[in-house]
Amino acid sequence: PRGVRILDIWLKGKGKKVAGEATIRFNKKGYVQQSVIHLESEDGRQFTLVLSPFLGRVQILEKYVEFEDV
Numbered sequence: 001p002r003g004v005r006i007l008d009i010w011l012k013g014k015g016k017k018v019a020g021e022a023t024i025r026f027n028k029k030g031y032v033q034q035s036v037i038h039l040e041s042e043d044g045r046q047f048t049l050v051l052s053p054f055l056g057r058v059q060i061l062e063k064y065v066e067f068e069d070v
Contacts, residue, residue, distance in 0.1 A: 007038040007046070010067045012053075030056050036067045 009022040012034035025033040037049040050059040050067075 003042040004039050007040050007064070009038070010036040024051065032056070036065075038064055 008016050008018045009024075010016045011022060011024065024035045031053055032051050034053045035051040037051070039047045039049065041047075045062070046064040048061040048063065048065040050061065050065075052059065
């Protein structure tokens with residue numbers, strides 16, 4: 001949406017990407033690559049979107065949460 005920008009994307013097995021393009025993979029069964037997307041609004045609020053690989057859900061956190069590539 002207008003006024004929201006992507007700060008970075010973390011991908012399991014690939015680490016954090018802060019520039020360029022990133023691909024989040026979905027398979028035919030609906031599973032998604034474990035991923036975290038960090039967003040920032042025009043007013044400075046930060047959000048973390050956590051994509052769950054097997055649940056098909058996105059958890060929204062109203063702050064920036066760092067994730068490590070384990």
